[in-house]
Amino acid sequence: MTGLSRRGFLGLLGAAGAGVALAGCGIGSSPGQTGEQLASALPLPDAFRVPLPVPPVARPVGTDPSGADLYRVTQRVADLEILPGVRTPVLGYDGIYPGPTFDTRRGRPVVVLHRNELPVPTVVHLHGGHTPAESDGWPLDLLLPVGNTAIWASHHGMVGDLAAGERSYRYPTDQRAATLWYHDHRMDFTGPSVYRGLAGFHLVRDDVEDALPLPRGERELPLMICDRAFAADGSFAYPGLDQGMRSVPGVEDDWMEGVLGDVVLVNGAPWPVHEVDAARYRLRLLNASNARRYRLLLQVPGAPDLPLVQVGSDNGLLAAPVTHQVLEIAPGERFDVVVDFGALPIGTEVTMVNPLGTGRTTDVMRFRVVRTAKDDSRVPDRLADVEQLVPAPGATRRTFRFTRGPVGDHRGWTINGTSFDPQQSLADIPLGEIEVWRFVTDVHHPVHVHLDGFQVLRRGIAVPGPYDVGWKDTVDIRPAEIVEVAVRFTDHAGRFVFHCHNLEHEDMAMMATIRTVDSAL
Ligand code: C2O
Ligand code: CU
Ligand code: CU
Numbered sequence: 001m002t003g004l005s006r007r008g009f010l011g012l013l014g015a016a017g018a019g020v021a022l023a024g025c026g027i028g029s030s031p032g033q034t035g036e037q038l039a040s041a042l043p044l045p046d047a048f049r050v051p052l053p054v055p056p057v058a059r060p061v062g063t064d065p066s067g068a069d070l071y072r073v074t075q076r077v078a079d080l081e082i083l084p085g086v087r088t089p090v091l092g093y094d095g096i097y098p099g100p101t102f103d104t105r106r107g108r109p110v111v112v113l114h115r116n117e118l119p120v121p122t123v124v125h126l127h128g129g130h131t132p133a134e135s136d137g138w139p140l141d142l143l144l145p146v147g148n149t150a151i152w153a154s155h156h157g158m159v160g161d162l163a164a165g166e167r168s169y170r171y172p173t174d175q176r177a178a179t180l181w182y183h184d185h186r187m188d189f190t191g192p193s194v195y196r197g198l199a200g201f202h203l204v205r206d207d208v209e210d211a212l213p214l215p216r217g218e219r220e221l222p223l224m225i226c227d228r229a230f231a232a233d234g235s236f237a238y239p240g241l242d243q244g245m246r247s248v249p250g251v252e253d254d255w256m257e258g259v260l261g262d263v264v265l266v267n268g269a270p271w272p273v274h275e276v277d278a279a280r281y282r283l284r285l286l287n288a289s290n291a292r293r294y295r296l297l298l299q300v301p302g303a304p305d306l307p308l309v310q311v312g313s314d315n316g317l318l319a320a321p322v323t324h325q326v327l328e329i330a331p332g333e334r335f336d337v338v339v340d341f342g343a344l345p346i347g348t349e350v351t352m353v354n355p356l357g358t359g360r361t362t363d364v365m366r367f368r369v370v371r372t373a374k375d376d377s378r379v380p381d382r383l384a385d386v387e388q389l390v391p392a393p394g395a396t397r398r399t400f401r402f403t404r405g406p407v408g409d410h411r412g413w414t415i416n417g418t419s420f421d422p423q424q425s426l427a428d429i430p431l432g433e434i435e436v437w438r439f440v441t442d443v444h445h446p447v448h449v450h451l452d453g454f455q456v457l458r459r460g461i462a463v464p465g466p467y468d469v470g471w472k473d474t475v476d477i478r479p480a481e482i483v484e485v486a487v488r489f490t491d492h493a494g495r496f497v498f499h500c501h502n503l504e505h506e507d508m509a510m511m512a513t514i515r516t517v518d519s520a521l
Pocket of ligand 3: 402
């Protein structure tokens with residue numbers, strides 16, 4: 001934590017909390033971060049040696065009775081070689097990290113039958129999915145470990161819809177082509193579960209996207225960026241209060257603002273390198289970190305940085321491309337960008353760097369241009385129709401304040417002063433109506449809403465920022481900032497959540513229940 005944020009922290013805590021907050025002092029993080037860096041306890045490899053892995057695409061095992069494509073995933077512990085020569089136990093979808101990529105098509109519903117062979121319960125959430133409540137991953141709808149149901153029967157005295165060993169999640173897939181991701185969402189333990197491996201890509205494609213001449217095939221790369229720290233025995237180091245991830249939520253005081261690692265992983269590999277053609281590539285960037293924000297640049301030795309041409313946001317294609325020299329990405333966000341290696345001489349090394357990091361987290365990965373190749377891709381000036389949400393003058397307005405606050409008798413994070421309450425809806429929203437929501441922060445909070453995307457109307461006193469274009473489902477809100485968004489839930493009446501996607505904040509209660517209600521009733 002920097003001197004500045006430490007002071008801010010103490011100021012908000014008041015004198016009573018000061019002794020606790022000063023106990024222990026981690027390695028400082030840079031400005032622009034909310035979180036505290038954890039140092040790995042083993043030697044770290046050189047950057048740009050390990051090849052970039054691309055997660056395998058999941059194959060359907062058949063068709064379910066309703067005609068949906070049926071997939072099976074087994075969640076299990078596996079020992080993976082993430083750092084060269086080191087074994088790291090992960091909680092993995094199919095025992096891999098990242099999990100398999102679902103490559104789906106609009107109009108083709110998908111059912112994923114998850115089997116939990118892990119030692120802890122899980123909840124699967126499809127982030128960005130337009131999913132009915134029963135398959136959205138309500139944080140208390142636990143999928144209990146196979147053959148180990150008894151001890152989990154009463155999770156904090158609150159019980160959701162429990163499933164023993166296996167559960168089917170149904171995804172209607174009636175949404176625009178987009179880069180979605182799936183990850184664990186268990187109440188109180190999302191942070192350690194995702195940190196230990198439970199995350200993967202879920203792509204949706206459609207005809208609109210297919211008709212565009214964007215790079216495809218080998219030249220379309222999903223890139224899951226996250227940071228981790230490693231313990232001396234090779235395991236992921238996470239300062240959770242309950243290392244068994246059973247009952248006590250939260251992390252040690254020093255990491256209350258968020259857990260930052262000192263190793264940057266892309267698709268599960270430390271600072272990887274990828275050999276590319278001298279051609280355009282489409283990069284589907286995802287920040288799957290618990291708390292770390294990145295500022296991404298593509299550096300070319302002796303030449304200007306390569307621009308990142310954004311073609312899509314969290315929830316799909318933009319109306320027109322937006323060119324960035326620098327891209328800021330907060331936890332949970334996705335940016336779909338095209339980069340052009342075409343003009344670079346063979347042998348050029350293009351490094352994706354992160355000036356928001358400190359020390360080794362200033363590097364992310366490298367591309368090495370190894371061959372000339374034909375390239376008939378391009379980025380058209382018009383990409384897709386994007387409906388503009390225009391709130392009526394009398395539209396319902398709601399304000400949600402994301403701040404530190406007490407959670408029971410300990411410190412935590414709150415929305416409008418309240419900690420996550422599964423029983424109490426903070427807002428009942430009629431389906432089909434456009435509302436204006438105002439998010440207000442103390443420190444950085446990347447705010448994520450389930451069920452439907454939204455559009456940023458205003459950031460502070462100004463127009464939306466450069467990273468706010470298009471349909472979003474996660475918006476990065478800087479310290480002491482106000483962001484106004486237009487939201488509309490189209491269908492699926494039920495109970496959902498919205499929350500901060502800093503996973504330590506989420507686990508320490510910065511989440512709220514909302515209800516979508518059928519306005520015709
Ligand atoms: Cu990516 Cu509610 O989560
Ligand atoms: Cu989500
Ligand atoms: Cu937060």
